[in-house]
Amino acid sequence: MERIDNVFYSYANKSSGLIDPEGIEALCSDLEVDHTDVRILMLAWKMKAEKQGYFTLEEWRRGLKALRADNVHKLKKALPELEKEVKRPTNFVDFYSYAFQYCLTEEKQKSIDIESICQLLDLALGFQFRAQVDYFIDYLKIQSDYKVINLDQWMGFYRFCNEISFPDLSNYDPELAWPLILDNFVEWLRAKQT
Amino acid sequence: MEIELEQGWEIVLRGFNKLKNIVEGLPEPQFTSEDYMKLYTTVYTMCTQKPPHDYSQQLYDRYRESIEDYITSTVLPSLREKHDEFMLRELVKRWTNHKVMVRWLSRFFHYLDRYFIARRSLSPLNEVGLTCFRNLVYLELNGKVRDAVISLIDQEREGEQIDRALLKNILDIFVEIGMGQMDYYENDFEDAMLKDTAAYYSRKASNWIQEDSCPDYMLKAEECLKREKERVSHYLHSSSEPKLLEKVQNELLSVYGNQLLEKEHSGCHALLRDDKVNDLSRMFRLFSKIPRGLEPVSSIFKQHVTGEGTALVKQAEDAASNKKSVGLQVFVRKVIELHDKYLAYVSDCFQNHTLFHKALKEAFEIFCNKGVSGSSSAELLATFCDNILKKGGSEKLSDEAIEETLEKVVKLLAYISDKDLFAEFYRKKLARRLLFDKSANDDHVTDLTLARENQTSFEEYLGNNANANPGIDLTVTVLTTGFWPSYKSFDLNLPVEMVKCVEVFREFYQTKTKHRKITWIYSLGTCNLIGKFEPKTMELIVTTYQASALLLFNTADRLSYSEIMAQLNLTDDDVVRLLHSLSCAKYKILIKDPNTKTISPTDSFEFNTKFTDKMRRIKIPLPPVDEKKKVIEDVDKDRRYAIDASIVRIMKSRKTLCHQPLVMECVAQLGRMFKPDIKAIKKRIEDLISRDYLERDKDNPNLFRYLA
Numbered sequence: 095m096e097r098i099d100n101v102f103y104s105y106a107n108k109s110s111g112l113i114d115p116e117g118i119e120a121l122c123s124d125l126e127v128d129h130t131d132v133r134i135l136m137l138a139w140k141m142k143a144e145k146q147g148y149f150t151l152e153e154w155r156r157g158l159k160a161l162r163a164d165n166v167h168k169l170k171k172a173l174p175e176l177e178k179e180v181k182r183p184t185n186f187v188d189f190y191s192y193a194f195q196y197c198l199t200e201e202k203q204k205s206i207d208i209e210s211i212c213q214l215l216d217l218a219l220g221f222q223f224r225a226q227v228d229y230f231i232d233y234l235k236i237q238s239d240y241k242v243i244n245l246d247q248w249m250g251f252y253r254f255c256n257e258i259s260f261p262d263l264s265n266y267d268p269e270l271a272w273p274l275i276l277d278n279f280v281e282w283l284r285a286k287q288t
Numbered sequence: 289m290e291i292e293l294e295q296g297w298e299i300v301l302r303g304f305n306k307l308k309n310i311v312e313g314l315p316e317p318q319f320t321s322e323d324y325m326k327l328y329t330t331v332y333t334m335c336t337q338k339p340p341h342d343y344s345q346q347l348y349d350r351y352r353e354s355i356e357d358y359i360t361s362t363v364l365p366s367l368r369e370k371h372d373e374f375m376l377r378e379l380v381k382r383w384t385n386h387k388v389m390v391r392w393l394s395r396f397f398h399y400l401d402r403y404f405i406a407r408r409s410l411s412p413l414n415e416v417g418l419t420c421f422r423n424l425v426y427l428e429l430n431g432k433v434r435d436a437v438i439s440l441i442d443q444e445r446e447g448e449q450i451d452r453a454l455l456k457n458i459l460d461i462f463v464e465i466g467m468g469q470m471d472y473y474e475n476d477f478e479d480a481m482l483k484d485t486a487a488y489y490s491r492k493a494s495n496w497i498q499e500d501s502c503p504d505y506m507l508k509a510e511e512c513l514k515r516e517k518e519r520v521s522h523y524l525h526s527s528s529e530p531k532l533l534e535k536v537q538n539e540l541l542s543v544y545g546n547q548l549l550e551k552e553h554s555g556c557h558a559l560l561r562d563d564k565v566n567d568l569s570r571m572f573r574l575f576s577k578i579p580r581g582l583e584p585v586s587s588i589f590k591q592h593v594t595g596e597g598t599a600l601v602k603q604a605e606d607a608a609s610n611k612k613s614v615g616l617q618v619f620v621r622k623v624i625e626l627h628d629k630y631l632a633y634v635s636d637c638f639q640n641h642t643l644f645h646k647a648l649k650e651a652f653e654i655f656c657n658k659g660v661s662g663s664s665s666a667e668l669l670a671t672f673c674d675n676i677l678k679k680g681g682s683e684k685l686s687d688e689a690i691e692e693t694l695e696k697v698v699k700l701l702a703y704i705s706d707k708d709l710f711a712e713f714y715r716k717k718l719a720r721r722l723l724f725d726k727s728a729n730d731d732h733v734t735d736l737t738l739a740r741e742n743q744t745s746f747e748e749y750l751g752n753n754a755n756a757n758p759g760i761d762l763t764v765t766v767l768t769t770g771f772w773p774s775y776k777s778f779d780l781n782l783p784v785e786m787v788k789c790v791e792v793f794r795e796f797y798q799t800k801t802k803h804r805k806i807t808w809i810y811s812l813g814t815c816n817l818i819g820k821f822e823p824k825t826m827e828l829i830v831t832t833y834q835a836s837a838l839l840l841f842n843t844a845d846r847l848s849y850s851e852i853m854a855q856l857n858l859t860d861d862d863v864v865r866l867l868h869s870l871s872c873a874k875y876k877i878l879i880k881d882p883n884t885k886t887i888s889p890t891d892s893f894e895f896n897t898k899f900t901d902k903m904r905r906i907k908i909p910l911p912p913v914d915e916k917k918k919v920i921e922d923v924d925k926d927r928r929y930a931i932d933a934s935i936v937r938i939m940k941s942r943k944t945l946c947h948q949p950l951v952m953e954c955v956a957q958l959g960r961m962f963k964p965d966i967k968a969i970k971k972r973i974e975d976l977i978s979r980d981y982l983e984r985d986k987d988n989p990n991l992f993r994y995l996a
Contacts, residue, residue, distance in 0.1 A: 204978060244978050253989060271947030271990045274970045 097164040102154045113149040125170050132217045133173050136180045139192045146196050181222075187252070193218045194248045205242035208234050215251070223255040233279050240275055247273045261287070293343050296334045297350065300396065303327040304354055307392050308362075311385040319392075327396040335399050344404040351397055351413060355390070355420045367429060372436050373454070379433060380457045383421070390417030415467065422465050422472075430476045433458060437477065438484045441519070445488060456523035463525055470527060478528055482535050485516075489539035497544045501554035503567040506574055509540045513574075533577075542578045549584055556588040568637040582643050589638075590647035593630050597655035600626065608661035619660060620672040624696045627652065652703040666706045667916060669697055670713035678721050705963035708930075709923045716773045716915055723765070723812065735772070739765045742800075749796045756795065758788040766797075766806070774922075780810045780832070781857045783839040810836075811862075811913075819877070823900035828877070829907040833858065833866045838877065841895040848892045860889075861913070867893065869910045875901065877908065923962075931964055931972045936981055939994040947973075947990045 105117035113121070122129040141157030143149055149157075161176060163169040180189045197206050197214060206214070212231045219227050230251065234243075250273040258266050263284065268277040303323065309316035334343040363382050370378050394401065394413045401413050411419070437458055444450045462473040489512070496505050516536050520529040541548075549556045549571075559567050575581035600622050607615030630648055638644040656665050663671075676690055685693065701710060722733055743763055750757050782790065790808060797806060813832035817839075818825060830838065836856055840847060847855075853863045864887045871880040871893060878893045934957045938950060945953075951969050958964050973992070976982045985991040 244974075246974065246977055246984060250989070269948060269951075269966075271970075271973075271984070271992070274967060274974060277967070277970070 098155055098158045099151065101158070101165060101169075102149075102151055106151075111151070113154065115147040118147065118149070121166075124166050125173070127170075127173070130217070132221070133177060135193055135196070135217060136176050136189065137173075138196060139180065139189050140176060143196070146199060190218055190252050191245070191249060194245055205244040206248075207242055208240070211243045211248070219252070219255065223260075226251075226255045226260055229261075229283060230279060233282055237275075237278065237282070239278065243275070247275050250276055290337055290341055291330065291333050292341075293334070293346060296330050296343065297347075299330045300327060300347075300350075301354075303396060304393070307389055308358065311389050312362075324395070328398065331397050332399045335404060344400060347397065348400055348404060348410065351393065351400070352416050352420060355393070355417055356424065358389075359386075359420060359424045363425060364428070367425065371432075373440070373451070375429075376433065376436055376454055376458050379425075379429065379461070380454065382425070383457075383461050386417070386421050390414060393417065418465070418467060426461070426465050426472075430462075430472075434477050434480055438481055441481065442484070442488060444519070445515075452522045459523055459525060470525075473525060478525075478531070481524075481528075482531055485532060486535045486539055489536050490543070493540050493544055497547055502548055502551045502556070502559070503554060503564065503570075505548060506567065506570050509574055510570060512536060512540065537574075537578050541574055541581060545575070545578070545581060546584060549588060556585060557592060560589065560592040565633070565637055568633070572638050572641070576639075576641070582641065586638075586641075586643040586647040589633075589644060590651045593626075593648060593651035594654050596626055597623065597651060598658070601655055601658050601660060604660040616660060616663070616668055617672060617675055620668055620697075623656070623700060624693070627696065627700060649703065652700070653705075656700060656703040657705055663916070664706060664709060664920075665704055666709035667713050667919075669700060669704070670710055670717055673697055673714060674717040674721065678717075706923075708926065708961040709920070711961075712919050712923050712926075716919060719773050720912075735768050736765070739767065742766050745800070746793065746796050749799070750792070756792050758785075758792045760785055760789055762789045762793065764793050775809045775812065777807050777809050778811065778859070778862070779857055780836060781855060782810070782832075783836050785839070786832075786836075819899070821899050822897045824904075826899075826901065826903075827905040829905065831866075831910045833862060834870060834908060834910055837866055837870065838895075841878075841893075846892055846894045849887070849889050852893070863887075865913070866910060867891075869908060873908075875899070875906060875908050927962060927964065927968070928972065930958060930961070931969055932976065934958055935969070935972055935976060936994075939982055939992065942994070944985070944991055944993045946988075947992065950992060 102113065105113045105121050107114045107117060118134070119129050122131070122134060127133055137157060138146075138149075140160055141149060141153040143153045143157075158164065158169065161169065161172040163172045179185060193214060194206065197210060198204070212234055215227050215231060234240075240247075254266075254272070254276055261283070263280055266272070266280050268280065303319075303326075306316055306319070306323070310318065331347060334341075334347060336342070363386070367375060367378055367382060390413070394417070397413055404410070405412055437455060440450045440455060459473070459477065462477045463470065466472040492512075496508055500508065513533060513536055516532055517529065520526060520532060524532070551558070556568075556571065558564075559571070571585060572582070575585050600619060603622075604615050604619035607618075634640060634644045634648055659665055660668060673694065676685060676693055701707060704710060722736060743765070746762075746764060794806065797804075810832045815830055815832050815835035817828045817830060817835055819828050819838075828838075833856075837852060840852060840855055844851075849863065849867070852867070853860070856863065858866075867878070867880075867887050870876075871878040872885055872887065877896055877899055879896045880887070881892045881894070884891075931954065934954050935950065938953050938957070939945060950973070951966060954969050955964055955966075973982065977984065977992075980995055982992045983995055985993055
């Protein structure tokens with residue numbers, strides 16, 4: 095326990111008592127992981143970190159305890175296992191939803207701007223559904239109906255990737271309750287295919 | 289006195305032979321009462337004697353045997369040697385005879401009927417007698433008889449005269465022989481007759497369909513059906529009628545129905561095109577008799593009406609692209625006429641049948657929802673009504689004619705899905721008529737009445753406050769915001785003379801009410817200007833905007849477009865419109881440099897001192913802004929609210945509901961006013977989710993839940 099705390103304080107900002115973005119960057123470099131790497135997000139998930147870019151002591155303790163790591167070296171070794179754990183279907187939905195909410199910075203914020211969403215999609219789903227993510231990112235950038243994406247749309251896309259056969263889209267039915275942005279996405283894809 | 293069997297039988301036999309002779313037509317005196325009494329008593333005695341001299345059974349058996357003998361020895365041979373019609377005649381004769389004989393015999397043997405047969409549960413004598421005929425004669429000959437009858441029927445169909453009474457009598461045999469049941473008639477005659485009928489008409493139809501036009505074929509079909517119906521009344525049994533007609537209809541109409549309707553130059557399409565109402569009425573009468581016969585007819589009708597309507601739309605489009613604005617008014621008139629015409633068809637030719645009402649409705653729904661040159665049909669109808677109702681509109685109609693026409697417009701309105709759009713356009717135009725139509729009956733509009741009262745008070749106020757007088761006659765109409773369409777107000781820079789007016793009125797109004805805010809809508813105002821032109825002074829009736837522009841030239845000889853715009857503080861759209869009306873239209877109050885037909889931002893303007901007209905007073909119209917875009921925007925906004933309200937209403941009562949049923953119910957609820965776009969509904973649902981009115985179920989993404 096003490097060791098975990100010590101590691102925390104080695105990265106934390108002296109005045110705020112939290113690990114701030116700078117500290118996270120240092121941590122990343124020690125873990126030999128890029129700070130935009132999805133594994134950092136996974137770590138945040140494991141910690142149930144509330145604020146993007148910051149870790150509190152409590153969150154730190156929670157995460158490292160769960161990963162059974164009390165130093166950076168062990169933490170690094172725990173990362174592959176963590177990845178596997180997140181990718182398990184039962185956990186992944188939770189992680190995916192977490193990823194969205196983690197990016198909400200303002201108090202009453204409910205949606206995320208298109209550019210950030212594109213980055214987040216790439217990070218969170220890119221490894222699993224490369225084609226869908228790439229096309230969707232293209233679409234998001236050229237469409238003008240939506241300037242932001244909300245949680246319902248975000249989760250809808252995950253469901254889309256899981257349920258809809260790609261790239262033929264043969265089982266997509268716009269009469270069902272798919273978010274409208276996905277109806278438009280499918281229309282756009284189909285138009286491109288002809 | 290006892291009678292022995294043979295003794296008694298001899299008496300009976302003598303009576304039987306006498307009966308035979310009478311029936312055969314041989315010279316034989318009729319039975320006297322004594323003859324009859326003798327016979328009856330003989331039988332009676334033989335039946336009531338004490339055993340072993342009660343001869344009931346023997347008499348019963350010999351009764352039947354005697355009849356059988358007679359048939360076998362006399363009746364059958366005479367029938368067998370004849371054929372065709374002769375055979376039929378003979379059969380009728382023999383049957384008639386037989387019935388007479390059985391009737392008489394039954395009287396003689398009546399005592400048997402009374403007691404013996406009842407006690408032994410045997411068939412009564414009448415029945416025994418008829419059964420003999422049936423078993424011996426009918427069973428053997430019914431096939432031949434049937435064939436002969438059918439042959440005669442076919443001959444009659446070909447136009448030959450036949451003996452109808454004979455056929456009736458023969459067919460009566462088939463019926464009577466059943467003794468209460470129709471089995472013999474149906475199995476031994478009717479079935480074959482129906483088959484033959486079908487074959488007959490099948491042959492005829494296959495010829496006629498090649499050679500005849502649709503109307504001619506239908507005439508023949510109608511005639512055939514009439515004849516067959518008559519045939520039933522002449523000699524067939526009435527129960528044959530529906531079966532017979534069904535066969536004929538099947539062969540003539542069902543089998544060749546489609547070919548008939550689709551005949552290229554004379555089929556249903558052609559008849560509709562050429563307004564052949566009689567033929568169409570006949571077509572309806574005929575096809576209504578066969579199962580699902582009217583469906584293809586109503587379908588062709590629908591296609592035809594749709595085609596006619598679509599042609600009108602195209603005509604109107606062409607006229608519009610040739611800049612004939614009157615084309616749109618004419619278009620609506622023509623649609624009304626089209627509707628009247630085909631509504632008459634539905635009630636006259638098609639006897640108000642629901643299929644045709646439906647076809648008409650669907651056809652009109654198809655083309656009535658097509659706009660013409662960018663204007664939706666909702667707008668066209670509203671404009672049409674406006675033209676009829678307003679003073680100086682393009683139509684001058686009597687009050688009755690107006691009412692009649694408006695009723696017809698309402699009928700067309702039923703076909704338009706964007707009813708709310710019509711309502712909005714209509715409201716806007718109504719407001720305009722109320723505000724500007726001097727002849728409009730103000731009394732009905734409370735707001736305008738109040739406005740007039742207001743004006744009167746204002747004039748009193750001015751009379752009492754000399755220094756408040758702005759020096760210009762000012763009339764102000766104060767409207768209550770909620771009652772009128774929303775008019776945008778712009779910050780027009782008023783000429784200094786008018787500024788004083790506005791201030792004076794504002795002060796006056798403050799004395800009346802302290803809590804109300806006035807917003808000036810200068811775009812609706814009019815102004816009377818005195819123009820001091822060189823030839824002569826004239827009065828110009830212009831809008832406030834135009835007046836403001838013209839008054840600028842009191843202090844400047846020449847002004848550029850941008851200077852005018854800056855001074856007036858109006859938008860480009862407004863400036864272009866008003867300068868156009870003053871320099872490029874009928875009355876050129878301003879001279880434009882360069883002298884082109886349109887306004888461009890680089891133009892300059894001068895006051896046209898040389899302007900004149902033969903009238904002393906002219907009105908310079910300013911065409912109103914196209915309110916279309918605003919109306920559509922307003923309606924779209926209202927629709928968004930309506931959809932939101934509908935979804936919330938539905939979800940509040942259902943608590944949870946799946947996507948598809950929700951959408952369907954929403955469409956149904958809103959259908960009275962407009963047809964909501966499915967995507968629009970989806971968008972509203974998503975909006976309501978993000979506003980926490982609804983949520984999507986975690987396990988079933990198609991299910992929504994109402995959040996209290």
